[in-house]
Every structure is written in structure tokens, then in C-alpha cells.
Amino acid sequence: MNKKSVEDIVLEIKDKSELMIDLAYSSLLYDNETIAKEVYDLEDVIDVLYQNLQKQTLESVENKKLKINDALTVLRLADAGEQIADAAQEIADVELRDVELHPILKMSIRESDVVFTRVKVEPGSILAGKTFGELKLGSETGMYVRAMRHGNHWRYGPDKNTRIDAEDVLFARGPEDGEKHLIDLSTGKSQNI
Amino acid sequence: MKEKKHRGIFGRLQRTPKEKWKKEEFTELEYEPTSVKDLLTEMKDISELIIDLAYSAVLFDNEDIAEEVKYLEVRMDKLNYDIRMMAMMATRTKEDAEQLAGILQVAEAAETISNTAGDIVKLLSKEKTGPILPKILKQADEQLFRIKVSSSSKACNQKTGDLKVESETGMRIIAIRRGECWIYNPQSDTTIQADDWLITRGTDEGYKDLSKFFHGEMEVLE
Numbered sequence: 001m002n003k004k005s006v007e008d009i010v011l012e013i014k015d016k017s018e019l020m021i022d023l024a025y026s027s028l029l030y031d032n033e034t035i036a037k038e039v040y041d042l043e044d045v046i047d048v049l050y051q052n053l054q055k056q057t058l059e060s061v062e063n064k065k066l067k068i069n070d071a072l073t074v075l076r077l078a079d080a081g082e083q084i085a086d087a088a089q090e091i092a093d094v095e096l097r098d099v100e101l102h103p104i105l106k107m108s109i110r111e112s113d114v115v116f117t118r119v120k121v122e123p124g125s126i127l128a129g130k131t132f133g134e135l136k137l138g139s140e141t142g143m144y145v146r147a148m149r150h151g152n153h154w155r156y157g158p159d160k161n162t163r164i165d166a167e168d169v170l171f172a173r174g175p176e177d178g179e180k181h182l183i184d185l186s187t188g189k190s191q192n193i
Numbered sequence: 194m195k196e197k198k199h200r201g202i203f204g205r206l207q208r209t210p211k212e213k214w215k216k217e218e219f220t221e222l223e224y225e226p227t228s229v230k231d232l233l234t235e236m237k238d239i240s241e242l243i244i245d246l247a248y249s250a251v252l253f254d255n256e257d258i259a260e261e262v263k264y265l266e267v268r269m270d271k272l273n274y275d276i277r278m279m280a281m282m283a284t285r286t287k288e289d290a291e292q293l294a295g296i297l298q299v300a301e302a303a304e305t306i307s308n309t310a311g312d313i314v315k316l317l318s319k320e321k322t323g324p325i326l327p328k329i330l331k332q333a334d335e336q337l338f339r340i341k342v343s344s345s346s347k348a349c350n351q352k353t354g355d356l357k358v359e360s361e362t363g364m365r366i367i368a369i370r371r372g373e374c375w376i377y378n379p380q381s382d383t384t385i386q387a388d389d390w391l392i393t394r395g396t397d398e399g400y401k402d403l404s405k406f407f408h409g410e411m412e413v414l415e
Contacts, residue, residue, distance in 0.1 A: 007325075007328065007329050007332065010329055011329055011330075011332055011333060014330075014333065015333060015334060018244075021240075021241070021306070024302075025237070028299070070325040073316055073325055073326055074325065074329070076312070076315075076316055077313070077316065077326065077329070079312070080309045080310075080312050080313045083305060083306075083308075083309040083312070084244065084306055084309055086305070087240075087302040087303075087305040087306045087309070088302070090298055090299075090301065090302040090305070091298070091299050091302045093298065094295040094298050094299055097295065099291045099292060099294075099295060100292065101292070101295060102292035102293060102295055102296050104229055104230045104233065104296060105233070105295065105296060105299065107230050107234075108230050108233040108234040108237060109234075109237065111230075111234050112234050112237050112238050112241075113203065113238050113378045113380075114238075114241060114365075136398070138335075138363040138395070138396055138399070139362055139363035139364075139395065139396050139398045139399040139402075140361075140363065141360055141363070142359040142360040142361070142362070142363045142364075142365070144335070144363075174359065174360075174363075175359040175360055175365070177354075177357060177359075177360045178359060178360040181360060
């Protein structure tokens with residue numbers, strides 16, 4: 001099996017920690033426990049990644065593949081990702097508590113500069129049956145899909161090979177004017193990406 | 194497009210007081226009535242902006258960006274203090290307390306994120322780290338880019354809202370540097386000017402289009 005490089009792992013920690021922040025805020029906005037629980041699961045994934053990274057970084061130093069300063073930099077960067085992941089977990093924790101969310105939480109997340117939106121892909125939508133790689137939604141609409149629900153199955157941080165099907169529910173992050181575009185595309189109101 | 198009211202420090206040109214933010218850290222905080230909602234919104238926005246700025250600082254090996262991160266970190270401390278004060282004043286019943294505790298927990302998380310951003314920029318000021326950080330950060334799906342606006346670009350003197358940069362290219366302008374001043378999270382009525390430095394976040398493809406447009410090699414964004 002191909003072993004992941006130190007650089008790959010630290011990048012994975014960075015990307016996952018940012019995904020967790022987006023998911024944590026979405027879980028509050030939509031009062032969605034499933035998403036909040038995923039943040040918890042991802043935190044466990046990051047812990048394992050971080051431990052592997054520490055070991056592998058030290059091994060690389062021992063084998064003279066990595067200089068001490070570079071190794072320190074890598075570990076500190078990963079540590080930052082780990083702290084961000086912890087913060088995301090704190091946010092998700094608010095959703096998982098047995099207390100009704102204060103309406104201000106939703107309002108603040110809704111009013112911020114980056115908006116989150118949730119759309120359902122209708123059967124007539126141009127998005128249905130295509131992969132993210134084909135659609136290039138991010139660069140065409142500014143909306144980045146961070147999570148999606150396919151029946152009872154969830155997919156977090158979809159990649160370019162992930163396919164969108166009719167009836168899928170997409171959770172995306174982006175600008176206000178991109179939100180309308182995405183809604184029009186998923187309802188089938190607009191066919192132009 | 195609906196007019197957004199300006200909040201906190203966003204969307205306006207501001208000159209970060211040189212070194213002055215360091216003193217601010219210790220001045221006595223006074224009670225200023227701001228709504229909990231506005232405070233929390235600004236904290237959330239800063240928490241997202243500051244991480245991107247911190248990674249930009251190390252990616253571009255740029256001390257000036259690192260200074261902005263430190264400034265925002267101090268501002269976040271103040272906001273976190275204010276929101277605690279406001280929340281306490283708003284608490285009347287046990288139910289209030291339970292709900293407001295959730296708000297304070299989110300605020301605390303935003304503050305943790307800003308402290309982490311402060312840690313990231315420390316990677317820059319210590320022993321010069323060499324190219325390993327840029328090498329790693331350049332492989333991310335969504336990357337950070339710097340673009341200088343050429344005077345021949347059609348973008349000059351246009352509002353970012355009219356240009357629809359983000360919905361056309363997927364590139365988000367997180368900050369603009371104009372001379373000594375900065376605009377964080379440009380709003381729809383923020384005007385682009387020649388010689389502005391933009392810090393943007395997005396994909397490789399989006400960057401190619403956007404840089405052509407801002408360098409004046411492409412007439413319109415589409």
C-alpha cells in the first residue's frame with residue numbers, strides 16, 4: 001500500500017479542519033444533529049491523522065529525509081489544524097446539547113458574509129446525474145458543496161468524482177448571489193451553469 | 194441586490210494603527226452597547242477571514258499580512274469580552290442562561306480559531322522556514338492567491354457586487370490592500386481601484402480567469 005507522505009497528511013488535516021468549521025456552522029443553521037455528529041467523527045479522524053503524522057515526521061527526521069526545522073514547521077501547522085478542529089467540535093457541541101438553540105445563533109450565521117444554503121436537486125435539474133468534476137459548480141457559481149444527503153446516506157466534502165443524483169440534498173457555502181443561482185439550477189428553473 | 198449594512202470592521206478602508214494594537218490589549222474595556230447578534234456575526238466573520246489571512250501570510254512570506262492577523266486577534270479578544278458582558282446583561286431566567294451559554298460557546302470557539310491564526314503566523318517570524326510551507330499549501334483544493342489590479346483592467350472603479358467576482362469565478366476576495374490600508378471582506382459596494390492587491394481564495398481555474406481579468410487581459414468575467 002502506498003504510504004501517504006508527511007505533506008499529504010498535513011494537508012488532509014488542514015482541509016478536514018476547514019470542512020469541520022463549515023459543517024459545524026451549518027449544523028447550527030439547520031439545527032441538524034446528523035451534521036453535528038459528523039463533526040465529532042471527523043475530530044476522531046483528525047486525531048488519528050495527527051498521531052500518524054507525528055510518528056512519520058520523526059521517522060523522516062531520523063532517516064534524514066526531513067530537516068529538523070521543516071519537521072517542526074509541519075508539526076506546528078498540523079497542530080493549528082488540530083486546534084481548529086477542536087473549535088469546530090465546540091461549535092457542534094452546542095447543537096448536540098439538549099437545549100433549544102437561541103434564535104440569534106441562526107441569525108448571526110445567516111447574516112455573515114459567507115452564507116450557507118441547503119437545496120434539493122429536483123429530477124428536472126441540470127445537476128442530476130453529473131459529477132462535480134463535470135459541473136465545476138465552485139468556479140461557475142461560487143457555491144462549494146460541503147455536504148450532501150443521498151437518501152439516508154451522507155457524503156461530506158465531496159470530490160470531483162462524486163455524482164449528484166435527483167432528490168439529493170446539497171449543503172453549500174458561498175456568496176449571496178451564488179445562492180440564488182444554485183437554487184435555480186437545482187430546482188430546474190435555470191439550465192445555464 | 195439588497196443593500197447590506199456595514200458591520201464592524203468589514204467592507205471599509207481602514208488603516209491598522211501601527212503597533213498601536215499592542216497597547217489596546219491592555220487598556221481597560223468599557224461597556225459599549227452592541228447587540229449580541231452583531232458581535233457574534235462579526236466574530237464568525239473574523240474567525241473565517243483570519244485563518245485565510247494567516248495561511249496567506251506564511252504562503253507569501255509576508256510580514257504585513259501577519260501584522261493584520263495580530264490586529265484581528267486583538268480585536269477578537271475585545272469582541273469576546275463584549276459579548277460575555279452583553280450576554281450576562283441579557284440573562285433573566287434559567288432558560289435565558291442555558292440558551293446564551295450556547296452563544297458564548299460559539300463565541301469562545303471563534304476566539305480559539307483566531308488564537309490559532311496567531312500561532313500560524315508565528316511560523317513566519319521564527320527561523321525562516323524555507324519553502325516547505327508554500328509547497329504544502331499550494332496543493333490544497335481551495336488555494337489562496339494574490340492578484341494585483343492593473344490600471345488597464347475593466348475592473349477599475351467598479352463595485353465588487355456589480356462584477357460578481359465570486360459567483361462568476363468562485364474566487365472569493367477576502368481582503369484588499371490599498372497602499373497602507375486594508376479592506377477586509379469587501380462588500381457589494383466596495384470599489385476596486387488600480388494597483389489594489391487582492392487576496393483571494395478559490396480554485397486554480399477560477400484564479401486563471403480572475404487574474405486575466407484583473408491584469409486587463411480579458412474584458413469581461415463570465
